[in-house]
Amino acid sequence: MGRKILFITTDQQRYDTLGCNGGVYSRTPVVDALAAQGVRYERAHPQSVVCMPSRSTMITGQYPSTHGVWMNGVPLPSDAPSIVEELKRSGYSTALIGKAHFEPYLDPFGAYPEGRMAMAGEFSVEDRWHDGTMGPHRGFDHMQTASHGAMGPIHYAQWLLANHPEAMAMYYPAIDSALEVSAATGGDTNAVQTHNNPIPRDWYHTDWVADQTIDWLSARGSDEDWFCWMSFPDPHHPWDPPQSELGRVDWHDIDLPEGYIEDAARREAVLSAKPRHWMDWYEGRLVSNFEAPFDWVPATLQADQLREVTAKNAVEVELIDEAIGRVMATIEANGWGDDVDVIFTTDHGELGGDFGLMFKGPYHVDGLMRLPLIWRPAPSAGIDPAVVSRPVGLVDLAPTMAGIAGLAPTEWMEGKALPVNDADADARGIERVLTEWDSELFGVGVHLRTICRDGFVCTVYAKGTSHNGTEGELYDLVADPLQQVNLFDDPARVSLRDDLINDLRRSQPEQTMPLFEVVAPV
Amino acid sequence: MLGTVRYQINVNRPAAEVWDLVGAPERMSEWFPDFVSSTVEGNIRTVRTANGIPIPEEILVCDSILRRFQYRLDLPVVTHHRGTIDVLDLGDETTLIVYSTEADPRIMALVIGAATARALREIKRQLEEEN
Numbered sequence: 001m002g003r004k005i006l007f008i009t010t011d012q013q014r015y016d017t018l019g020c021n022g023g024v025y026s027r028t029p030v031v032d033a034l035a036a037q038g039v040r041y042e043r044a045h046p047q048s049v050v051c052m053p054s055r056s057t058m059i060t061g062q063y064p065s066t067h068g069v070w071m072n073g074v075p076l077p078s079d080a081p082s083i084v085e086e087l088k089r090s091g092y093s094t095a096l097i098g099k100a101h102f103e104p105y106l107d108p109f110g111a112y113p114e115g116r117m118a119m120a121g122e123f124s125v126e127d128r129w130h131d132g133t134m135g136p137h138r139g140f141d142h143m144q145t146a147s148h149g150a151m152g153p154i155h156y157a158q159w160l161l162a163n164h165p166e167a168m169a170m171y172y173p174a175i176d177s178a179l180e181v182s183a184a185t186g187g188d189t190n191a192v193q194t195h196n197n198p199i200p201r202d203w204y205h206t207d208w209v210a211d212q213t214i215d216w217l218s219a220r221g222s223d224e225d226w227f228c229w230m231s232f233p234d235p236h237h238p239w240d241p242p243q244s245e246l247g248r249v250d251w252h253d254i255d256l257p258e259g260y261i262e263d264a265a266r267r268e269a270v271l272s273a274k275p276r277h278w279m280d281w282y283e284g285r286l287v288s289n290f291e292a293p294f295d296w297v298p299a300t301l302q303a304d305q306l307r308e309v310t311a312k313n314a315v316e317v318e319l320i321d322e323a324i325g326r327v328m329a330t331i332e333a334n335g336w337g338d339d340v341d342v343i344f345t346t347d348h349g350e351l352g353g354d355f356g357l358m359f360k361g362p363y364h365v366d367g368l369m370r371l372p373l374i375w376r377p378a379p380s381a382g383i384d385p386a387v388v389s390r391p392v393g394l395v396d397l398a399p400t401m402a403g404i405a406g407l408a409p410t411e412w413m414e415g416k417a418l419p420v421n422d423a424d425a426d427a428r429g430i431e432r433v434l435t436e437w438d439s440e441l442f443g444v445g446v447h448l449r450t451i452c453r454d455g456f457v458c459t460v461y462a463k464g465t466s467h468n469g470t471e472g473e474l475y476d477l478v479a480d481p482l483q484q485v486n487l488f489d490d491p492a493r494v495s496l497r498d499d500l501i502n503d504l505r506r507s508q509p510e511q512t513m514p515l516f517e518v519v520a521p522v
Numbered sequence: 523m524l525g526t527v528r529y530q531i532n533v534n535r536p537a538a539e540v541w542d543l544v545g546a547p548e549r550m551s552e553w554f555p556d557f558v559s560s561t562v563e564g565n566i567r568t569v570r571t572a573n574g575i576p577i578p579e580e581i582l583v584c585d586s587i588l589r590r591f592q593y594r595l596d597l598p599v600v601t602h603h604r605g606t607i608d609v610l611d612l613g614d615e616t617t618l619i620v621y622s623t624e625a626d627p628r629i630m631a632l633v634i635g636a637a638t639a640r641a642l643r644e645i646k647r648q649l650e651e652e653n
Contacts, residue, residue, distance in 0.1 A: 073632070106629065106633055108575070108597075108633060109556035109571045109572065109573070109637055110572040111555075111556055111572075111637070116572070119573060178627040178628075179599070179627045179629035179630065180627070180629065441632075517636055518636070519633065519637075520632060520636065521632060
C-alpha cells in the first residue's frame with residue numbers, strides 16, 4: 001500500500017483569500033491547518049491565467065506552449081500526456097469530481113468526451129492514452145463533472161435537473177443570450193455577475209462536489225491506493241453563493257482591497273503606465289478576451305459593488321473550506337489519515353478590484369498569478385512543515401504527484417517536484433517560474449510571456465492588436481507588492497530587465513506549431 | 523454580433539471528385555464527423571448530431587458550375603447563419619476547399635466553424651487515403 005493523493009483545486013481563487021495567507025474575510029481553518037502541517041508556498045504561479053490551459057498544465061506537467069492548449073476554447077487532445085494515466089497504470093484508483101474543463105463547455109455537437117459522458121449519465125469512457133494503449137479517458141476511472149451553475153453538459157446539471165428541477169433557474173445565468181459572458185447585474189448593489197441565489201446550500205455545487213467525493217472515497221477498499229481530484233468550481237464568478245449563507249460576511253463591513261486605488265485619477269495614471277490594453281479595457285474600448293463580460297466597462301465599478309463581490313467571494317471560500325473539512329473527516333474515519341497527501345491550489349487568480357478591474361485576462365500581476373498552494377505530505381512521509389518563498393508553478397504538480405506515488409518523472413514532464421523547503425529549492429536550482437498568454441479571437445490578438453525571479457516579475461509583449469512588440473512590464477515585488485510602478489523603461493533597471501528577458505527566452509519552451517484550433521469561447 | 527470564421531484545406535484530388543462528395547447534400551454525414559445522418563426533402567436538409575439533436579438546414583445554393591454549396595441552419599440560439607463551401611480547382615489535379623461560417627451570435631461562428639474544420643480534415647482523409 002502506498003500514499004494516497006487528494007488533489008483539491010478551486011477556480012479563480014486569490015492568494016489572499018486564505019487565512020494562512022493573510023486573508024481576513026473568510027474563515028478557512030481546514031486549509032489553514034493543512035498549511036500548518038505541511039508546506040505552504042508563498043510564490044506559486046500558474047503557467048496560464050485562464051482555466052483550460054492552466055488545468056491542462058496540471059494534468060500534463062507541461063507549459064501551454066508544449067501541451068498546445070494555448071487559450072481557452074482549445075481542447076486538450078485526448079491522448080495528451082496525463083499524470084493520472086501514470087497513476088492508473090501503477091495501480092491507483094482514480095477520479096475527478098467537480099470541474100474538469102480540459103474540453104470546451106459549449107459543445108452542441110457532442111464532439112468531446114466530457115460533455116458526452118455527462119449527457120449520457122456515464123462516468124468513464126474508453127480512450128487512447130498518450131502511449132497508445134487504451135484506458136479510461138485521461139486515466140480517470142470516474143469523472144463526475146460540475147461547473148459554475150446548472151448550465152451545460154455536466155453531471156451536476158443533470159443531477160440538479162433530475163432531483164431539484166426547480167433549482168435550475170436559481171443560479172445566475174453566466175452566459176447571456178448572445179452566448180457572451182453576461183454583464184447582467186444583481187445582488188444588493190447591482191454588481192456585475194452577482195446574484196442572491198435562493199438555492200438551498202445542500203444543492204449548491206460546492207457541497208455536491210464534496211458529497212460525490214465522499215461517496216467515491218467511501219467505496220474504496222481500505223488497502224486501495226487512490227488519487228482523487230476534487231475540483232470546486234468556486235470562487236470563480238458568478239458570485240452567487242446560497243443566500244442562506246450571506247450572513248457570514250456582511251459586505252458593508254468589507255474594506256476595499258489594498259490593490260484597489262480609490263482615487264480615480266491616480267488609478268488611471270497607474271493604468272496608463274502599463275501597456276495599452278490595460279487602459280483600453282478599463283475604459284471599455286477593447287475587451288481582448290472572452291473571460292470578462294463583453295458589455296461591462298471596468299471604469300463603472302463602484303466601491304460598494306466591489307465590497308459585495310468581495311464578500312460573496314469570501315462566503316464561497318468558506319463553503320469550500322467546510323466542504324474540505326467533511327472530506328478530511330471521511331479520510332480520517334477510514335483510517336487513511338497517515339497515508340494521504342493533500343495538495344490544495346487553484347488554476348489562476350482573480351483581479352478582485354486591483355487597479356479597478358475584476359475577472360481575468362492578459363494581465364500578469366499578482367491578482368491573477370499569485371496562487372494559494374499548499375502541500376500537506378502524508379504524515380507517514382515524515383516531511384517537516386515549512387514555508388517556501390522560492391517561485392514554483394503548477395507545472396511542478398505532476399512530477400510531485402509522481403514522486404508521491406513512488407514513480408520517476410516521465411520525460412514529457414517539464415516541471416520539477418515541488419521543493420519541501422527553501423534549502424531544497426536552492427539545492428535543486430528552483431529559482432524562476434514562467435507564465436504565458438496567447439489569444440487570437442475575431443481579429444484581436446494578445447501575446448505575453450512572463451518570468452518571476454529574484455523578487456521581480458517581468459513581462460514582454462509580442463506584436464498584437466494593442467501592442468507593437470516593444471512593450472513590457474517590470475515590477476519589484478518587494479518594494480512595490482501591488483505592482484503599481486512599471487519599471488520596464490526605467491534606465492536604472494535596464495540591466496536587470498534585459499537579464500530577466502534573456503532568462504525568459506532561454507527558459508521558455510518553443511511553442512508547438514501549428515496552433516490547435518479554437519473550437520469554443522471556453 | 524456577427525462573426526465570421528473561415529477554414530480551408532488542400533486536397534490532392536481533382537475538384538470534380540471533391541464536388542461529387544460535398545456537392546451532394548444527402549452525403550453530408552459521410553464527411554461531417556459531428557453528424558450521424560443527413561436526409562434531404564426539397565431544399566431542406568436535416569442533419570442529426572451524435573447527441574440525437576436534429577438540425578434543419580435550408581439549402582440556398584448548390585451550383586455545380588461554380589462548385590459552391592451554401593446553406594442556412596435553423597437553431598433557436600442562432601439568429602443568422604450562412605455556411606458556404608467553395609470547391610476551387612487549382613489546375614494541377616488538386617483542389618482547395620474553403621468553408622466559411624457566418625453567424626450571429628459570433629460565438630456560434632466559432633463553434634460551428636470548428637466543426638467545419640473537422641469536416642475538412644475528414645474530406646481530405648477520405649479522398650486521399652481511400653483512393
